[in-house]
Amino acid sequence: MIAAIGANNELGHGNDLIWRIPADMKRFREKTAGHPVIMGRKTYESIGRLLPNRTNIIISREVEPFLVSHPELAMALSESERVSGSQNEIPGPPFGGRNDIGSVVDSIEKAIDQAKSQSGSEEIFIIGGAQIYTLGLPLADKLYITKINSQNPIADAFFPDFSEFTKVVFKESHNDDGLEYEFLELER
Known part of the structure; x- marks a missing residue:
């Protein structure tokens, strides 16, 4: 899992990030590439596109309506792929042979199963949002956290309690224009 969180585990507000820290964005790209x-689904919609150089696996409770509302993904599926999938899952890579597309599934378990069969699966990243972090945390063994030493009172999305991740593998402090934060790598 990888996330940037505030002092009270704040993740976002209004389906968007609270903090946009260039060094954190760079770290995210480097770690997940x-x-x-x-x-x-909400995270995909807030990003507005698939992330390049990664197999993207999107979780939506209702796969078909999600694809109908996102023709850019649905168009990438061939008719044979659509027919071979169940109503609850669109089969995994490749959607149209691109390495930035993976699958749309209806559960965290299916997402992880899809991810395990992909290139680079020695490390699988759950990238949000709050509900997906909550579902995925019990399955995670490592967290990449950017812990921001600031609070945001308007936050409406929060990272779940991760107090069982007590082993600090890496810690690096930063200060960008008065905003203090730490890069952490934590294990159970």
Whole structure:
């Protein structure tokens, strides 16, 4: 899992990030490149596109309506792929042979199963949102956290409690224009 969170585990507000820290964005790109990423429907919609150089796996409770509302994904599916999938899952890569597309599934378990069969699956990244982090946390063994030493009172999405991740593998402090934050790698 990878996330940037505030002092009270704030993730976002209004389906958007609270903080946009260039060094954090760079770290996200470097850590996740070449690996499968799992995201919820809302996270996909907030990003507005598939992330390049990663197999993107999107979780939506209702796969077909999601694809209808996102023709850019639906068009990438051949008719044979659509027919071979169940109503609850559109089969995994490739959607149209591109390495940035993976699958749309209806559960965290299916997403992880899809991710395990992908290139770079020695490390699978859950990238949000709040509901997907909550579902995925019990299955995670490592967290990449950017912990921002600031609070945001308007946050409406929060990262779940991760107090069982007590082993600090890496810690690096930063200060960008008065905004203090740490890059952390944590294990159970």
